[in-house]
Amino acid sequence: MKGMVFTEFLEMVESTFSADMVDDIIDDSAPPSxxxxxxxxxxxxxxxxxxxxALSARSGLPVPALIHGFGTHLFGRFHALYPRFFDGIPSAVDFLFGIESVIHTEVRKLYPDAQLPSFDCVRRDDGLDMVYASPRHFGDxxxxxxxxxxxxxxxxLGLTRVNLPDGSIRFELRHKS
Ligand code: HEM
Known part of the structure; x- marks a missing residue:
């Protein structure tokens, strides 16, 4: 996984918890790198x-909630770092529909070694279905x-998550009426 995901994670841990927490979770998990x-x-x-x-053990917060919170934070960082990917895109459904065919395709041009998930997206009258699959299982x-x-x-938009038998996940986005 690209280093920017790691540096963004550790910056979030530092600002949400502390610089000591960053040192502690690196010590606890002893990453091979x-x-x-x-x-x-x-x-x-x-x-x-x-x-x-390690952060979960020290903070008492569950791993899925920590990863989900990181994802929300990371989206804001992507917006700050890659503003051109947002040019002319009017809505969340339009942006997310292009996550694989546009956004991650551009990411792959920038970082040919990026390990990206697949998103199978289907537009619906009332929203969007996105089926996420990845050997890394980062559904959260x-x-x-x-x-x-x-x-x-x-x-x-409301968001519903359906775990599918093959390990992939369908995210159902529906316009609230
Ligand atoms: C401007 C917006 C975005 C940019 C620039 C971007 C870029 C990236 C980059 C650089 C990685 C790391 C690849 C690697 O580690 O090798 C990544 C991974 C990932 N991206 Fe995006 N991304 C964006 C938006 C999104 C959105 C909106 C979603 C969800 C629909 C998403 C889902 C993921 C997931 C789940 C991963 C983790 C890898 C995996 O699951 O296998 N990304 N993205």
């Missing part, structure tokens, strides 16, 4: 899971990112 992340590097995503698990991260997108655009 050593824990000195650079945004251009690439690291095993299990190191992120290890640090989140995906849910947090989608929640961040809905909040960013301010659209009145």
């Amino acid at each position: 050593g824990g000195a992340y650079t945004s251009v590097g690439t690291y095993d995503h299990q190191e992120l899971v290890g640090m989140v698990t 991260l995906a849910e947090g990112l989608i929640t961040g997108a809905i909040a960013h655009f301010g659209d009145p």
Whole structure:
């Protein structure tokens, strides 16, 4: 996973908890890379899971909630770092419909070694269905990112998560009437 995901995570931990907490979760999880992340590097995503698990143990907050919260935070950071991806996009459904065909395709041009998930998106009259699949199983991260997108655009959309038997997840976004 790209180093920017790690640096953004540790910056969030520092601002939400403390710099000591950053040191503690790196010590606790003993990441094989050593824990000195650079945004251009690439690291095993299990190191992120290890640090989140350590943060959960120290904070008492559940791992899924921490990953979901990170996803929402990360969406705001993506908006700050990649504003051009938002040019001319009017709504959360339009943005999310293009997550694979536009956004992550552009990400892959910037970072050819990015390990990206797949999103199978189907527009509906009343919203959007997105089926998320990834060998990294970051469904909570995906849910947090989608929640961040809905909040960013301010659209009145409800979000339902359906865990499918094959391990993929269908996110159902529906306009609130
Ligand atoms: C401007 C917006 C976005 C940018 C620039 C962006 C970029 C990235 C980057 C750089 C990674 C890391 C790839 C790697 O580690 O190798 C990533 C991963 C990921 N992205 Fe996006 N992303 C954006 C929006 C979103 C949104 C809205 C979603 C949800 C619908 C999403 C879902 C994910 C997930 C779940 C991962 C983790 C990898 C996995 O699950 O396998 N991203 N993205």
